Amino acid sequence: MxxxxxxxxxxxxxxxxxxxxxxxxxxxxxxxxxxxxxxxxxxxxxxxSGLSDSTVVLFAGMFVVGAAMFHTGLAQKIGISIVRFSGTSENSLMFGIMIVGAGLSSVLSNTGTAACLMPVVLGICAAAKIPASRQLMPLAYAAGVGGIITLVGTPPNIIVSGALKSFGYEPFSFFEFAWIGIPITVVAIAYMMFIGKYLLPKAELDANQEIEQEIEATVHDSKKQIISGLILAVVIVVMALDIKFISLEMAAVIGALVCVLTGCLTEKQAYASIDWxxxxxxxxxxxxxxxxxxxxxxxxxxxxxxxxxxxxxxxxxxxxxxxxxxxxxxxxxxxxxxxxxxxxxxxxxxxxxxxxxx
Incomplete structure (x- = not known):
């Protein structure tokens, strides 16, 4: 054969x-x-040999940098602020949830984004007497489509980029996915706002219901929240600028190291945050x-x-x-x-x- x-x-x-x-x-x-x-x-x-591939290092580094946003509570704080600013009407709340969900998941774990925003959405829906399912499903869709905006938004993006590299082609740049990802995200939000909302279920959920968190906030130090946010921002900017002497993998690992050294998360939390x-x-x-x-x-x-x-x-x-x-x-x-x-x-x-x- x-x-x-x-x-x-x-x-x-x-x-x-x-x-x-x-x-x-x-x-x-x-x-x-x-x-x-x-x-x-x-x-x-x-x-x-795949374990020594630089793409594996990129995965690990970004998992840690993203986890710091959740462990410090910064991701949750951003979500709470934007969702509450949106108001309690069904349409404005849905728009706010989808914007913050797509935005956070473009650079963080889409699963972690959805998990950290779920308690926020449940609480607001209970207070506004809005069926929670009509907001949780848009959150899930927004977190899913938001992940396709950047190279690090979702593992499949990094995987296909790695496949190109292994075949000798130039890999995708950090924002190359955005040319398609942003229009798709905009269309998805518009569809949900004007058509999809009429197809959503109306299941009631208790705001006090236990929600399994992907990553819970372990500290609520505003100083560490600022540091974790700055680390993520710098890593994204460096990746986007495609600086010759700093590869994507180096930027991700340096960001991860700084997250641990500054106490945004512990060494054990860093190891646990990596999706092995x-x-x-x-x-x-x-x-x-x-x-x-x-x-x-x-x-x-x-x-x-x-x-x-x-x-x-x-x-x-x-x-x-x-x-x-x-x-x-x-x-x-x-x-x-x-x-x-x-x-x-x-x-x-x-x-x-x-x-x-x-």
Whole structure:
């Protein structure tokens, strides 16, 4: 059996396990990398090369910098201020919630953003006698779409950027996603304000109901809140300016170190804030991507996809197909896993068409 076919079988098994989650995602990804090494698709020394990839460092650094905003209570304070400023009418409250949700999630964890704002929204809804579900669902959507505005807004953005880099292309810059992310966010907010609100449920929730927090505020020192906010702002500015002697990874790690040194969060909290599932998922899928490239499995998928589309599909058609596939997969599996799985396929198809992988 040809190496390309064997690699495709490994990829299919990995995809099936991602969808079913019979075993944890991180274990599936790392097992895929080990399988590629055992089968000789890649040298043994490359099996765990993903753990030394600079993108992993970027992930870790931004997880810590973002967590400092939650641990100091700054994210919660921003949310409370803006949401309360919006007033208690259903429309103005919904607009305020979606703006702050999208804004915070563009540079912080979208899960953490939603979690820290939920108690705020519940309390205001109870006081204003507004069904909480009519505000919580817009919050969830805003946190989701806001994450696509910047490179660090959501793990899939960093993963596809890392895939480009692994194939020898220029990775995405910090605000490159914003050209599409901001218009989509604006459309999502407008849709919810003028159409979606008529489709929202009207379930009542108790403001005192226990809400499981992703990250709770552990200190409420205004000085540390200011410091954590300044650290995040400086990191974002440095990343956006794309300074030659300071890479994105260096900016993220320096920011994380300063967060710990200034006491915005403890060393243990810094370790705990890192999403290790995302780290190992990315690190495991990088060698699988290399195996697809070296065995020709990626090219085989690209040729099959192109022939299925009539032999000479336009880049727009193939982009649409990949978009539909990824949207479908994320209904059954983690969007991070879907991005890690499809990113090398997208690059291979782009190469086959002679189009830009971006």
């Amino acid at each position: 040809a190496p390309a076919i064997k690699c495709l079988i490994v990829l299919a098994i990995v995809a099936l396990l991602f969808i079913t989650e019979l075993i944890p995602l991180a274990i599936t990804a790392m097992s895929g990398a080990i399988a590629c090494g055992l089968l000789g698709f890649i040298p043994a020394k490359q099996v765990f 599932v995302t780290i190992f998922l990315f690190a495991g899928m990088m060698p699988v991507s290399n195996a697809m490239d070296k065995t020709g499995a990626g090219k085989l998928i690209a040729e099959w996809a192109v022939s299925l589309m009539g032999g000479a599909p336009t880049p727009i058609i193939m982009t649409s197909v990949l978009f539909i596939i990824s949207c479908t997969l994320t209904q059954f599996m983690s969007n991070t896993a879907a991005a890690a799985l499809l990113a090398p396929v997208g690059v291979a198809i782009s190469q086959q068409l002679g189009a830009s992988p971006k």
